[in-house]
Amino acid sequence: MADPINVSGPVSGADKTLTFETGKLAQQSQGAVVASIGRTVVLATANAAKNVREGMDFFPLTVDVEERMYAAGRIPGSFFRREGRPSDAAILNCRLIDRPLRPSFPDGFRNETQVVITVMGADGENPQDVLGINAASAALMLSGIPFDGPIGAVRIAYTQDGAWIPHPTYQEGDESTFELVVAGRRTEAGEIAIMMVEAGGTEKAWSYYESGAPKVTEEVLAGGLDACKAWIGEAIDLQIELVKQAGAREPMTWTPVLDYAPEVFEKVSELGSGPLAEAGTIAVKAERNEATDAAIAALLEQLAAEGAPFEGRTKEVKEAARSLQKQLIRSRVVNDGIRIDGRGPADLRPVSAEVGVLPTAHGSGLFQRGETQVLNATTLGMPKMDQLLDTLAPENKKRYMHHYNMPPHANGETGRVGSPKRREIGHGLLAERALLPVVPSIEEFAYALRLVSEVLASNGSTSMASVCASSLSLMDAGVPIKAPVAGIAMGLIFADGKYTTLTDILGAEDAFGDMDFKVAGTSEFVTALQLDTKIDGLPAEVLTQALQQAREARMTILDVMAKTIADPRPEVGETAPKIISFEIPIDKIGEVIGPKGKVINAIQQETGADISVDDDGMVGRVSIGSVDGTAVEEAKRQIQLILNPPTADVGAVYQGRVVNITKFGAFVNILPGRDGLLHISKMGGGKRIDRVEDVLELGDVIEVRVDDVDPGGKVSLSPVNPLVDGGGEGGDS
Template sequence: MFDVKTVEIDLGGKTLKLETGKIARQADGAVLATLGETVVLCAVTAAKSVKEGQDFFPLTVHYQEKYSAAGRIPGGFFKREARATEKETLTSRLIDRPVRPLFPEGFYNEINVICQVLSYDGENEPDIVAMIAASAALTISGVPFMGPIGAARVGYKDGDYILNPSTKDIFEDGGQLDLVVAATRDAVMMVESEAKELSEEIMLGAVMFAHDASKKVVDAIISLAEQAAKEPWELDVQEDKSAKLEELRGVIGADVEAAYKITDKSARQDAINAAREKAREHYADLQESDPQEYLGMLKLVKKLESEIVRGSIIKDGTRIDGRKLDQVRPIEAMVGLLPRTHGSALFTRGETQAICTTTLGTKDAEQMIDGLEGLHYSHFMLHYNFPPYSVGEVGRFGFTGRREIGHGKLAWQALHPVLPDHEDFPYTIRVLSDITESNGSSSMATVCGGCLSMMDAGVPIERPVSGIAMGLILEGDDFAVLSDILGDEDHLGDMDFKVAGSEAGITSLQMDIKVAGITKEIMEKALEQAKAGRTHILGEMAKALDHSRDTVSEHAPRIETMQIAKDKIRDVIGTGGKVIREIVAETGAKVDIDDEGIIKISSSNTDEINAAKAWIEGIVAEPEVGKIYVGKVANIVDFGAFVTFMPGKDGLVHVSEIKNERVEKVTDELSEGQEVKVKLLEIDNRGKVRLSMRVVDQETGEELEDTRPPREKGPRRDGGGRDGGRGRGPRGGGRDGGGRGRGPRRDRNDNGGEDKGGKDGGDDGHMPAFLTDDE
């Protein structure tokens, strides 16, 4: 029934299997890709005709993770997969970016690429599998796709590159790199990475290592296509428009050249718009007689702009704003911009500007993330906003699109490697970047501004991080690498190459190519030039702030961490959380405790933190015999008072231990809730505690010399006490010399107490606390 075609290769010590012909057979191309036990289905469909008047390529990539793939049921009320998560959005971009440039110019048929994760083994990340499946499905679909591409993830550990590393090999157990590469057989198309301050040589080596692995994937996809590919689509022969382009050059060529020599963005844009309007007026007659020809001529305006700008850079080394190829625009950085934020910075580079703020929060501010890997929490967030006014336009405001998510993630990857260990700095950190002006690389402005705002907030980062965007103009064998590209250079160029890092090395590298790939030589040149630019930017940032402030902002909550024994966790939490809720209610501080006994106490008031800490220390501390404590009278009985001397710990102050003088009635000396100072005399083998007030100065808390004379033991049989002292015998025993005789309730008789009730008149003259609970 099924005509199944299959290809298998070894990829990083695991079998990669590509299969088609069994599932989703009505799609133009469908491939089931398996790596380990991770399985992704990708289906490609393409419209057979172009909508009238359409002049762009409507490629849509959707990546979706099915919770059933990991044996999980989605959270939330509806219990089904809903809107795309951040990871799904980023993976969709990861597939789109290397695929889009490989469709021919002028191809405007709508294409859907839908990737669904059907099985996830917890070891092999589905994003790489999805990229490979998408490439394979496009290749066999028959659409004019100039692929295929391969994809690989690379780690770096102990001086060696690791192909398709496990989660632990990426950043745990000494891992230093998470790098994803997409490439054709001849050149690299896309790079996305996070690194722990690695050198340019190591990063370039990782890219080349991934490219070699990608070639094996490309060969496997070609092998599958040889068995299962559909007939390729026939494309319309593209009209030679060189003559029309030269005609257009004669109409507005001089105007465009003059416009692109204007350094101010707004003025330049006005001049370009004037040139475009001149073209529309020149060809106005065609609008009625031949509308298609009219639209075709207007489309050539952008091509003319591209040729003029690119030619000037390649031939003369002259950029739009007059800078040299490796020159960075003027930078102005300042911190402490906003008075009530925990940290703030304004970073301006040319006509690109970002207001970045850092907010420090407690554990309950962590972001909960629910995905295939299960529920986990993130204590570092970076959010990027790009309002339309930043480019002088009107548009929808407040919507977070794929671009905002992607740019924010890039800046997150750049700053994450230099953050302190969470154990050493137990704050939840949120960096917010609001782009207020944009003319090239607002994501790198976010890296610089975000770093400054964190230092201003007192986050003890290891080293400052800066970022720079590089561009490329490639004409045949000639190329020019541009540092700190403008928006127009990005639009009209062939590469968007972003590098972020500290003086110690690269923390993030991202590359997107608009042509069919770049060579190792170009990448080496771009990395070398980017390092010089990063160093220059770090120097400009240091003029505002070159290290983290010694303390966090006065407006930020203080967090103190303490470690307790695991067997004490229950005591701190209490039954049903009663104790910990009481601590929070009484002190005003927030208290969080984990399963390892790590407690985080937070408040903007230091006194509240100290009060909560002292309370917890009292709960977990062990009473010490001979130590003096400050306690409160919890309960008064006729033979003494019970005093809470540590949180959750009571002891008995016998009536004979209240004062050196005789006390007739306990309530004459003490009242419930009264604060007293006591010395711990004894803890018996059953944990009962005996306390004394009479040997402690109640004003100063200093220990007093015990001046009471030694007591003599009385005879056991009459239950009497010695003269002036107390002996314990049966309840109701007679007094002898003013003393009382008491025995435990459980063994009352006329002849005295039982063994622990005062042999021969009562041991040392009084009973331990555990014998008097019922008196």
């Protein structure tokens, strides 16, 4: 076995070490690196096909994250006891790694490329996602695959004291108010250029703010994005050292695939500039697409039809037309300050909001911004309806869930519907994270919450529209969120040395621009952030302007939402379950549930309420739910009687029910939570009884008298009337 090459470096400001190793594992892979921090270990492999598949008109990069449960010393919980489809967390990790890697490959490189991250060690303290970005970059650097790296990445957490700490543990992250994941590369000038940001507030952020922790404002975020550059530089330096010691493979031979020849673009520009520029001024998406298609069809007829200058080169003409349209739209924005739909750079499209759209849903909100329309529905359930998680992270359940659906008809197209794709999962989790800091805790609101965003029409930033629709839906459902949250998508065009920041970008502006920048938050602080940029370096003043522009738009949207519904409804709707939750001593759980669930099942059958009992190892928690509020109160009353049972009076007569039969007698329930023993010797009124079952059955109702209550609370009973013919009076014989 070959000797591995190992490089390590300390993480400044933290008692941690980042390590890269190559040469020992996966020796057949073109590039393979084992990265570790703490006892969390990932193996990253990078491989590319030698040739381009015929007809490939895009860069086929695939990033897969394989979570192996043995990494955490666990057996998978599935029926087959092996890993199946990737978890939502793994899919989000795939997207997190893909986003900074994809723009780092050269234009025209179309060889199929695959990066696989296998999580081989999970210590329950150090997350593996950022480690995977650094390992993937290092593997590509060694592979010989054309890659403009290295890419460095770091997660930083904003503490309750107002400091940014690098590579926080899970616990440190939970104890912070905000987390940023940032990836970047070093430019020729030696500066760190930020390429990707994924960030969000923590679940307990609001409670920390109430305790005096500084809020995460736009200014704080700008400081965090600047602070992270030092740690990104450390990860880059360590990868450079690894390549220096191990040596990279010979660069692979590849042929750039050109979308069109220069002469094709020249002719398309000559003939198509007018029609395509005119099409780019049409505000309505469907009409603009029609005009664009008509202009391209005319170009194809002129240039690619039989006998035309570029006969049979239809694909080249189409791609050249698309590039020309991109140039024309960008030039109009930068030089004239006019966007596709006629807006100025900082203008917001018309915004509208409604609630109570769906009569049977527990809560619903409809949000529309321009041609983007999202309907969100909230469903409230018992706490036991939370989602069980079978991942490598410490969390094993989630009570607040957001799911995002975008069917083809949202773009006026046909296509596959059904199980969600990676994009839908990613957008759903982004919107979920944006609301997380304002969702009440289970102690404040004892419900599981599932939100579903249905994208009904799409023309720019459906994920941020989902954030707005979610806030409306939650408030309509009577969920006491801490504050409404709104989101907005920003864009950037860099041309002719000028940066132009765009508010509320259209789908085309996203495709033709240089940055996609989504910001969500309340009126006071930011709750989520996502940034992807295609250019090297983002000046601090440009980022500051973008954040400020986003805040202005967010405040406008929050005002529109407040006019529709300013605060959560005072109580849940009539179709929603009424749920209450309270703590009980952990040693009382058995009494509430009863033998084989008899007690809790009896209460559920009698009241019609749904009851669940859980514990955290320290205290028990009972949750009671029903659409009928009186059923909830009755179930609570009965459980409280079990917890604090009434005292039986000696000599008193009670009508009881037989709840258990033993060889020596029967236990009779005489009061809620209070059973007494009717001994076999007392049942016959002086006559001998061989078997209790000869005179009593479970569920029988009998009158009994309390003979004695000992100091331990045990109750001794006798029948008021003998249970056999010919017996004397009840009582001791």
